Structures are given as C-alpha cells and as structure tokens.
Amino acid sequence: MSETLFDKILKREVPAKVAYEDEAVLAFHDIAPQAPIHILVIPKKKWARFADFRAADPEAIGHYMISIAKAAEHVGLEAGGYRVVFNNGKDAQQTVDYIHAHILGGRGLRWPPG
Ligand code: AMP
Helix, strand or coil: CCCCHHHHHHCCCCCCCEEEECCCEEEEECCCCCCCEEEEEEECCCCCCHHHHHHCCHHHHHHHHHHHHHHHHHCCCCCCCEEEECCCCCCCCCCCCCCCEEEEECCCCCCCCC
8 A cells, every 4th residue: 555645644754733542543633624623533554445444354443433433522522513524435535545534513514515
C-alpha cells in the first residue's frame, strides 16, 4: 500500500490538530470543515477502503467502530447527535486511500447528502 497523507499525519510527519487518540485510532480536525465540528478518524492499523475489511480481523474492525463513537463523545457530540460518513472509492469522492470516518456535527444536518 502506498503511503498517503494520513500515514504521514499518523507518524506526525505532517501536522494536524488532534481531537482524540486512543490505542485504536487517531482523530483530527478536517482542514476544510463542512460543519461546526468535522473530524476525521483513522485506524492506527491501516485499511485503505471498505473492501479491505473482508480480510481483516473482525475484532479490530469492532475496536475501530467503538473508537469512532468515543471520538464523537470526546468532542461533545453525544447529546446532539452527529453523522458518520465514509467516502469509499471514486464515485463517492474518496480522495485519500486510507480509510477515514468523517464525523460531522454541531448543527442540524440536511438529508439526503449530495
Ligand atoms: P475524502 O474526500 O473522504 O477522502 O476526505 C478527505 C478529507 O481530508 C477531506 O475532507 C479534506 O478536507 C481532508 N484533508 C485533506 N488534507 C488534510 C490535512 N492536511 N489535515 C486535515 N484534513 C485534511
């Protein structure tokens, strides 16, 4: 797997505003926020996209999901709610080949998305 921007953020080679970190994930603020709170949550164990989950340890995937919930709570979104988005592949406009959950919140969000 080729190195991406998010590999470099995880290694602290590229600066990012860290919002939450635990043994499973690093969460940082999106550089171009689409909501008052917009963070990206990447697993420390790298997968590029959803298809990689087929060969992954289900427990590791579970830890990733739990840590997404912890990150959302940590930034104060538990009470009001939030949206979790994974852009997966070209048609969904995934621009970084390192799986990342967008957590968006802090205002009422419209539905459906574009
Ligand atoms: P996606 O389009 O789903 O691949 O999302 C990539 C996200 O990374 C976009 O929302 C970008 O705004 C965000 N992004 C790009 N560069 C950086 C950076 N250096 N620090 C934080 N977020 C970034």
